[in-house]
Amino acid sequence: MEINMTLHLPRDAATVPVSRQVLDSCLQTLGVTPDTRADIALALSEACASDPVSPFAEHGRGLKIIDAVADNLRLSGDDRQGTIVHFEKTLEWLPGAAGEHLINTDSGR
Numbered sequence: 001m002e003i004n005m006t007l008h009l010p011r012d013a014a015t016v017p018v019s020r021q022v023l024d025s026c027l028q029t030l031g032v033t034p035d036t037r038a039d040i041a042l043a044l045s046e047a048c049a050s051d052p053v054s055p056f057a058e059h060g061r062g063l064k065i066i067d068a069v070a071d072n073l074r075l076s077g078d079d080r081q082g083t084i085v086h087f088e089k090t091l092e093w094l095p096g097a098a099g100e101h102l103i104n105t106d107s108g109r
Contacts, residue, residue, distance in 0.1 A: 003030075003099075016048045031097020039069040040089050047085040 005026060009015035020041050027037045046062035063085075067073045070087035077084040093100040 013048075016045060019048070020044055027091075030091075030099030030102075031094045032099065033092045033094055036089065036092045042066075043070050043087050043089065047087065051083055 005023065007019055007022060009019065023044060024037055024041055027040065032040075043066045046065045049062055063073070063075075066085065066087050070089050072086075072088040074086045075083055076086065091099065
């Protein structure tokens, strides 16, 4: 099973908490563990604030944080679009989680 969620929000700092809350609510409903949800929320916040920088810079450590909590991190984009941060995280489930049941049902096809 693959879950895709897309939010189209204006590029504004005020949209970061909205994005985090919407995503966290979805993950909580599916039964994702609190630690996994926290990692995803942290990565999302850092992705909204990150740009590639020198490893010696005093700021801009967001990409390193994302890389530490996510399973896969990719950057793409260009000067016109800016940087697109794509990260993946394997979901860990609470016992009896609805999301885990959906995955098991889907894989039995």
